[in-house]
Amino acid sequence: MLHHKRIGVLFYFFFLVLNVSAQEKSKVVALKNILIEIEKQHIVSFNYTDDNVDGIQLTPPNKSLSLDQKLRYLEKKTTLSFENINNKFINIYSKKHLESKIICGYIYSKTDNQPLENVNINFVDASRIITNSNGYFEFKNNIKNYFWISHVGFITQKISIVNIDSKNYLKIVLEPEVTELPEIKTNAILASGxxxxxxxxxxxxxxxxxxxxxxxxxxxxxxxxxxxxxxxxxxxxxxxxxxxxxxxxxxxxxxxxxxxxxxxxxxxxxxxxxxxxxxxxxxKNGSSAFYGESVSSVVAISSNNDAIEKDNFSAGINMINADIYAKHNLSKNSYIEVSGRKSITDFLETPTYKEYFNKVFQNATITDFSQNQNIDYQSNKKFSFYDATIKYFQKIGLKDQIIVDLITIKDNLNVIQSATINNSIDSEKDVLRQTNFGGNLFWKRNWNNFNTTKINTYYSSYELLADKTITDGNQIVTQQNTIQDNGINIENNHILSSKFTFNNGYQYNEIGAINLDQVNSPNFYRKIKDVLRTHALILEGKYNDTLSKIYLNIGMRYNYIEKFNKFIVEPRLQFNYGLNKNLNLEVLGEFKSQNCQQIIDLQKDYFGIEKRRWILSNNSTVPIQKSKQLSVSLFYKKNNWLLNIENFYKKVDGITSSSQGFQNQLEFLKITGNYVVFGTEILIQKKINHFLTWLSYTYNDNNYQFQNYEYPIFPNNFEMDHNLSWAGIYEKNNFKIALGAKWSSGRPITSPRSTEVNASNPEIVYNSPNNTNLNPFFQINLSSTYKWETIKGIQFKIGVSIVNILNKKNEINEFYRISPLTNSIQEVETYSLQRTPNLSFRVQF
Structure with missing residues (x-):
């Protein structure tokens, strides 16, 4: 019996030892899990890299120990060091780093002491690393002397490595950057968007x-x-x-x-x-120094989108044209985008199309003063147009992107006109074609967060070809105007600090123009070809302090024209200052130049058909146009009220009379001069819930100055002393409606001194240029759209508009001609669009 008891005791102790041994072995767990338990118990957060803790297993410390006791226990059992920061954050790093040449640390936000992920650390050799989810970073300290730390929404810091001890971990705290948008930017003007x-x-x-x-x-x-x-x-x-x-x-x-x-x-x-x-x-003024070759405004249209969004397709039709658009992602870093639009006039003549034709090719009412009769011109017209674009976008790695753009535009017109006067038939056939083709290759590289380079090579080709056949081929007139424009733009952007930016660049442009005139009877042939090459160096510095609400951009453009061995300096200025939270002061100024312009040569009346041709400056009879402009404005916004008052001065030198569209005694003169404009522009706007209304007024005093002409100063052909516009817009959910009116004083015209002409020498004797004005222009317009979406995400949009609701007959031009049949003065009047409806429908998915 005793023997059996001894055996039982031995078995008991044997299994007890096995059980204890198994329990001890089961307590060996992964360090990551131990850290998670400590975080839960002591409400702390560990910051570490996976490679420091992966593969480490040990027995967890007793739960009854304090936080510091547990950290000392973990340090003893591992090769790791634990840095306790305010019993809230604990940084874990390998002790091996203390003897290495590796610099490492953690980056936190000052606002909440939380570690920052994906912070950019940039070095002088353009290399870059980012922090992990715990805000940790490390790098070898070799030849790097300093580095920058930048993150969206935080002020960039520059850190010197010289005095950093690689045995200590860095703790870097980033201060948030206030990124208040200027008040003027956040406000919709005239309409949303x-x-x-x-x-x-x-x-x-x-x-x-x-x-x-x-x-x-x-x-x-x-x-x-x-x-x-x-x-x-x-x-x-x-x-x-x-x-x-x-x-x-x-x-x-x-x-x-x-x-x-x-x-x-x-x-x-x-x-x-x-x-x-x-x-x-x-x-309108104060454009960047990277914009050249214009003495007036700049309109820069961009279809570029860096984001790789989902595939998109849309198609639409209105009473003039139909179009399609498609965007397809080729990969996560590339996409292709195509669009096309074509007139529907080949198979359908809508009311809108008819009104447009009546406007452009209206049978002008030509009054014969001597016989007081109307001449009715009969015409047969065929017109079509299209445009198409294609874009290819490709991201290459994290720093580069390439974009290829192509665009093509074409208009075709055939017009046959005839008239019977005194039993004599006069007929005319016009064939007119306009094409514009363009392409570019754009490359952008972000060297780091502070330096970017953009290179754009482009090509643009324009051709106007017109053939006129008069009375069954008795006379054939051919006119051709061709422009070929190509060049390269290089732009470098440098962020010096959160407030200062410096930009520089170089532009090369070669532009060629060909003008051809040919007549079979009498025999005449003329072909002129000109080429200009221009180099431009651009420097631009910008200061933008959103806290003090100061924005200052000063630019300088240095142009060199090879053919004339001529330098032109063009300073630019943009200044905006927030006087208080409701009131902004803006000052804009610029000097600009232009070598290419449109003229009307060998003036012929095409009844509204295009007759302007591009030519290049020759630095003598066709000078280089130069402009200077200054404007000062106040912008006030409070309680959904908006008021903008702007006064401006503008002067353009080097204009030619043939570029101004004269149809009076200056029509065939070729003189040079300038025009000077003083003006005021006012906009008042109020938004009430879903309703927006605005009223704008413009005054300008615009005069030509032709010093060598008998009338050295007289009103500009494009002067409209007073312009007044109003709109009321209602937008709620997917429904939008807008009603508006436009009123303006009539444009200047020149009247003849007498309605009679000398039969032996038929010539119109005019009063002083632009001595009178047309009647004021007035028009009321309406438009409305509605959009809805199906449960499958397909969007539909329908729109309707009416231009000139009151069907008011507004005269927009008036000039005089000698009738080739009667040798009498004819008064030619052209009018604006009559009541013109339009309807559109669009689908998108």
Whole structure:
């Protein structure tokens, strides 16, 4: 019996030892799990890298121990060191680092002492590392003397390595940077999707665009005419006048490519697809020094989007054209984007199309003073247009991106006109073609968070070809105008601090122009070809302090024209200061020059058909145009009220009379001079919940100065003394409606002194140039859109607009001619659009 008891005791102790041994072994767990338990018990946070703790297993410390006792226990059992920061954060690092040349540390936010992930650490050799989820970083200390630490929303720090001991871990705290947006930027102007930047430019976001009277699509060139100081004297987007300048004095850029044709249907429709643009920037004054070759405004249209968004497709149709748009991601770093638009006039004549034709090719009422009869011109017209774009976007690694853009535009017109006067038939056939093709290759590299380089090479080609056949081939007139423009732009951006930015660059441009005139009877042939090459060096410094609300950008552009061995210096200024939280002062100024302009040579009356041709300066009879402009404005915003008052002065030297569209005694003269404009622009706006209303007024005093002419000073052809516009806009959810009115004083015209002419020497004797004005212009417009979406995410949008609701007959031009049949004076009048409806439908998914 005793023997059996002894055996039982031995078995008991044997299994007890096994059990204890098993329990001891089961207590050996991964260090990561121990750290998690300590975090929960003591409400702390461990910061470490995975490679320091991976693979370490040990018996957990007793839960009854204090935090410091547990840390000492872990240090004893491992090769790690534990740094306790205020019993809240505990940094873990390897003791091996104490003897190595590795510099490491943790980066925290000052606001909440939390570690910061993905903080950029940049070195002088352009290399870069980022912190992990615990805010930890490390690097070998070899030849690096200092490094920068930057993170979105925090002030950048520069750290010197010279005095850093590699045996100690760094603890770096980043201070948040206040990024208040200027008050003027956050406010919608005229409509949602339109804002004004601190640099004085207006910015339009078509994808966020609301609605404006008469518009159902975010047409860039139609929209910009709502901005005070910008209008079109003949309702054409191919004749936009900014503070009294001619259309060719504006620089139109599409993704960095200069566009020489801006309108379809001879200006009634923009060539830029309104459903494609991502951002439209408009500068009336104070443009960046990187913009050259214009003495008036800059309109920069960009369809670039760095984000790789989801695939997108949309298609739409209105009463003039149909279009499609598609974007497809080729990979997570690349996409292709295509768009196309074509007139529907080949198979359908809508009421809108008919009104546009009546406007452009209206059978002008030509009154014969001597016989008091009307001449009725019969015409047969065929017209079509299209435009298309393609974009390829590719990200290469983390620093580079490449974009390829192509755009093509084409308009075709065939017009046959005939008239019977005194049993004599006079017929005329016109064939007109306009094309504009452009392409560019854009490369951007972010060397680091502080230095960026952009290189853009571009090519633009424009051709105007016109053939006129008069009376069954008795006379054939051919006119051709060709422009080829190519160049390279290099831009470097340097962030010196959170407030200072320095930009520099170089631009090379080669532009060639060909003008051909040929007549078979009498025999005449003329072909002129010119080429100009220009180099430009650009320097620009920007100071932007959002706390003190000071924005200052000073730029300088140095142009060198090879052919003339001529240097032109162009300073630029943008200044914006917040006098208080409601009131901003803005000062803009610039000197600019332009070598290419449009003229009307061998003037012929095409009844509204395009007749302007691009030519290059020869530095003598066709001078280099130079402008200088200064504007001062106050911008006030409070309680959803907005008031902007701007006074400006503008002078443009080197203009030629043939570039101003004279149709009086200066029509065939070739003289040079300048124009000077003084003006005031006022905008008052109020927003009440979903309702927005605004009233704008523009006054300008615009005069020519031709010193060698018998009338040295007289009103500018594009002077409109007073312009007044009003709009009321209501937007709620997906419904939008806008009603607006425009009133302006009539444009200047020149009247003849007498309605009679000398039969032996038929010539019109005029009064002084622009001695009188047309009657005022008045128009009321309406537009509305509605958008809805299906449960499958397909969006539909329908829009309707009516231009000139009252069907008012507004005269927009008047000039005089000698009738070739009767040798009498004819008065030619042209009018604005009559009541013109439009309807659009769009689908997107």
């Amino acid at each position: 339109i804002s004004k930047n601190a640099n004085g430019s207006f910015e339009i976001k078509p994808k966020k665009f609301g609605i404006l009277p008469g518009l159902i699509e975010p047409d860039a060139l139609q929209t910009m005419q709502q901005i005070p100081g910008i209008n079109s004297i003949d309702e054409s987007v191919a004749s936009i006048n900014v503070r009294g300048g001619t259309h060719d004095q504006n620089l139109f850029l599409w993704n960095g490519i200069r566009m020489y044709q801006t309108g379809h249907f001879f200006g009634l429709i923009s060539v830029f697809n309104p459903n494609l643009a991502n951002t439209i920037s408009i500068y």
